[in-house]
Amino acid sequence: MSLLNVGARALLANQVALQTTGHNIANVATAGYSRQSVVMQTVPGQFTGAGYIGKGVQVATILRNHNELLTRQAAAAQAVQSADVTRAERTAQLQDVFKGGTEGLGAAITDMLNSLGDVIAAPTDLTARTVTLTRMDEMAARMRSSAEQLQQIEYSVAEQLKTDVVRVNQLAQGIAEVNEQIARVKGNGQTPNDLLDRRDQLIRELNQHIQTTQIAADDGSVGVFVGGSQALVLGASAAQLSVDESQLFPGSRQQGLYFVRPGAAPVELNEGMLGGGRMAGLLRFANQDLAEGRNLLGRMALAIGTTMNYQQKMGLTLDGAPGEALFALPAQATGATRGSSQGRIDLASTATLSPTQFAASDYEVRFSNVPPAGQVVRLSDGKSFGFTDLNDLRSQQIDGLVFDFDAAHPPTANERVLFQPFAGAAANMQMLVYSPRDLAAANPINAAMGTANGGTLQLAGLKSTGLQWNGTSVDATGAVTPPPSPTPPAITGGGVTLTFDANGQFTLGGATSTPLDMNNQPPTLLPGPPYAYVPGQAIHIDGWSITLQGAPKAGDTVTIGNATDPQYGDLYTRNAGNASALQQLRDVKMFDEATLSDGYASLMAQVGTRTQSAAYAAKLSDSIASNLEASRTAVSGVNLDEEAAKLIQYQQAYQASAKMLQVAQTIFDNLLQTMGR
Known part of the structure; x- marks a missing residue:
């Protein structure tokens, strides 16, 4: 009976092994399947006076080949x-x-x-x-x-x-x-x-x-x-x-x-x-x-549109009228917040915007636990700009932008406001001027050298800038103060006259303000009169600028007149000074030290x-x-060659176990026949 039991156990154990191997082969392509192995153990032997007699094998468990780490x-x-x-x-x-x-x-x-x-x-x-x-x-x-x-x-x-x-x-x-x-x-x-x-x-x-x-x-x-x-x-x-x-x-x-x-x-x-x-x-x-892609595109749209609109307004159309904006741009960027404050950036205001300083970034205004003090954080690099109150914030120009908050809706403690000034600029960009006559190509001013000049003065540049002194600093107001026209009934004269002395300095006649020194940062008023003359350096007066080359002699003059005065007729229609200024924008460093072009x-x-x-x-x-x-699969994956070898192994063991049962049955039958005689 013991031999029969040993054979039966072996047969069942190897049958389980064959079934497990077949299960592995069947799931070779199943995602996430872990190879399984049969763990066999010896059945405790039977004690006799001659020692322990083995009782065969049994299946301890089906092991999952798996490494948790x-x-x-x-x-x-x-x-x-x-x-x-x-x-x-x-x-x-x-x-x-x-x-x-x-x-x-x-x-x-x-x-x-x-x-x-x-x-x-x-x-x-x-x-x-x-x-x-x-x-x-x-x-x-x-x-x-x-x-x-x-x-x-x-x-x-x-x-x-x-x-x-x-x-x-x-x-x-x-x-x-x-x-x-x-x-x-x-x-x-x-x-x-x-x-x-x-x-x-x-x-x-x-x-x-x-x-x-x-x-x-x-x-x-x-x-x-x-x-x-x-x-x-x-x-x-x-x-x-x-x-x-x-x-x-x-x-x-x-x-x-x-x-x-x-x-x-x-x-x-x-x-x-x-x-x-x-x-x-x-x-x-x-x-x-x-978000950065939108900001880069929006910054380009807003910078190009703002600068070209600004310069277009500095010129005259074929009909002698001041130019109108070329492009429709967003009027303002409103801050997004869960708090009570209402903040904005007035993008349409060229008096505050400085497109050459734009950074392709969103901004977050973070108020402290004692508002309205806080800081503006440029999210692209985390740089912050502190402010003590709303007036202080409003007085700062951060990357060419001015942040403003409604005093009627004050910020709360620790409130955060997100500004995305460039996110929608490109999507809203529209052309506004369609008549060719409305392109403001002409300068609103003319310049002429004195007929009695003895020096080598030459006109190198003349354009409207819109830069005006506000009493403490220079603003890009977009306003041009034209040179005075002749006093009726006179039909000639008028204008602003630069008169040079023996030292190469000049005085002004007819101007309404002091020239600006744009070489200083921030710009200041030019010391004088008389004012220093530097060849090739622009002289900024009343919202326009003139650039001269050459050396003047004492008494030499340059007169800048209003281009729409009757004394010049339709001469302004053949002037393209403002078109030149528009084209020169391509060489302005507009985007992170890169020019517009x-x-x-x-x-x-x-x-x-x-x-x-x-x-x-x-x-x-x-x-x-x-x-x-690959390392995980090496532990848990199914190898078909290995499983095929196991099939042969367990098949032979199964056949041997069956043979053992056959032998045990033969012995048992012979024993019964012998005992029955």
Whole structure:
């Protein structure tokens, strides 16, 4: 009987081994499956006077080949990889918006500025003026088109976040259900291998969307936490996530991820708290990369539009009227806040804006616990600017912007207000001037050298600047005080006269204010009279400037007159001084030390740097994740060659066990026959 029992046990044990090997082979392609091995142990022997007689083998357990540390490391690495790859894919889409070539925005800006050359050469040519206005309209259209593409990317990111949230909630519920099943069977003393594999696979998939940490419980369940400490799954219960606009700054277009547990207020999780996962990559892209792209484009639109509008108003149309704005731009940027204060930046005010100082950034005004003191923080680099009260804040020009708050709605303690001055500028850019006669190409002033001049004075430049002394400093008011016209009934004379003395200095006749010294920072009044003359250096008077070259002699004069005076007739129509000033804007350092004509190349470089950085991070994290997954698979994966060898091994052992039963049966039958005689 003992031999029969030994054979039966061996047969059953090897049958289990064959079944387990077949289970491994069947699940070779099953995601998350861990190879299983049969652990056999000897049945305790029977004691006799001759020693212990063996009683065969039995199956101790079905072992799950699994390394907890490698599994968690691989899941965390995959979460980081998913975030980096997602961000790299999205930044590549962002880079496609700012393309180069003839169809790019840079070409449109260049074409617009170059077209002014034909207007300068032929100021009265309506065809040349029409071409220039068409180029301006095309530039504005490409600004809007680029902004629309950014909006489409923003929309797709928001939709992807919503889809991911739905999947995360499904996975969390699935993990909770498996937790319940595992806890229910935990008491039988054996591990439910397939259920554990299923739970680990759900956690791995969950980490593709949002990085998690896991803590095991005594009942076999696992708690899953996101955002550092928020319990997404506890035992058999699961919380939920949702995505919506950030509560911190309503109306700011910033995306926020919220942890929602029944009976409790939602908790906002920013991308910095998430670690990894596709949702973290999407949030970082939406709130940082895409925001910078909008700001770079908006800054360009606002700077170009503001400066060209300003200079257009400095000139005269073909009908002798002052120029009107070329482009429609946003009037102001309103601060987004959950508090009571109402803040704004009056973007339409050229008296306060300085486009050459614009930084492509959002700004946050943070009031202290004793308002209205606080600081303005430039979010692109974290630099702060302090202020003691609202008047102090209003008096400062920060990166060319002036922040203003309504005194009737004072800020509260620790209130934070977000400003996005450039976010919508490109999307709202529209051409306003369509008649070629309304292009203000002419200067509102004329200049003439004295007929009796004996020196070598020559006119090098004449344009309207709109720079005026306000009593304490220089303002870009956009106002030009024209030289006085002849007093009726005289039809000649008038104007502002520069008269030079033997020392090369000059005095003014007919001017209403003192010349400005723009070489000082901040600018001051020029000492005098008499005033120093420097060849090639502009002389700023009454909102216009004149640049002279050469050496004057005593008594030499230069007269600057009002271009619309009857004494000059329609001479102003053949003047293109303001068109030249518009074209010269391309050489002004407008964008982070880049000129207007090179500003788009600088924008492309900044976006390209972000894209390259994101691609490098994705490549690095992909390598790390692949190595860790390979290490995990080396422990848990199924090797078909190995399983085929085990099949042969267990098959032979099974056949031998069956033979043992046959032999035992034969012996038993012979014994019965012998005993029956």
